[in-house]
Amino acid sequence: MRLRYQLTRQGKTEAKDYRVPITWTPCHLGGNRPWFLCPCCGRRVAKLYSSTLFACRHCLRLNYRSQQANKRDRPCDRSWDLRRALGCDEGFLSLPAEYITKPKGMHWRTFERKVEQLRRVDARALGAAQAMLGTIERKVNTARAALARC
Ligand SMILES: [Zn+2]
Known part of the structure; x- marks a missing residue:
């Protein structure tokens, strides 16, 4: 997946353009499920969170329940x-x-x-x-x- 967006912070606009790899793993009950590979650390994750880059919760230090x-x-x-x-x-x-x-x-x-x-x-x-x-x-x-x- 390719992410392209513009980020405006403190009056400065920055263009972002990067790839987020997707990998597939077989499901227990058949079929496959997709995962993102975090663009920061390469971890296989189900969700990416938005910050200046989209990244996993580890990279963004988000608190988990x-x-x-x-x-x-x-x-x-x-x-x-x-x-x-x-x-x-x-x-x-x-x-x-x-x-x-x-x-x-x-x-x-x-x-x-x-x-x-x-x-x-x-x-x-x-x-x-x-x-x-x-x-x-x-x-x-x-x-x-x-x-x-x-
Ligand atoms: Zn990460």
Whole structure:
């Protein structure tokens, strides 16, 4: 495929003219499907996004939904770190912060502050876990609906 267009930025017009190779791969259920080869990096991709050049999401550093999902995991990691510091080896799903016992040698005020901090982190971790479950549930439902159509 050949792309030809004009780009106007800050009053300057630039003519773009380049090729985007297309490759084909066989489909599971027969036939072939086309892919673009990203003009920047050569990756085989289903979609190109427009910027000054059309390129793949890696080249344009676009955030993907799965990467945002990874961000949601962070309170969970934080919860584990705080729990380890409190000598607790159970996660927020099995042991609420208020049931953690004070490690020997730790001051009560320090302990209470850490537990309070953990309760806030756990609340966010729980929210993230629920959001992730919602995503999984939607994907399962979509897959189930697709299977039912076969
Ligand atoms: Zn690329």
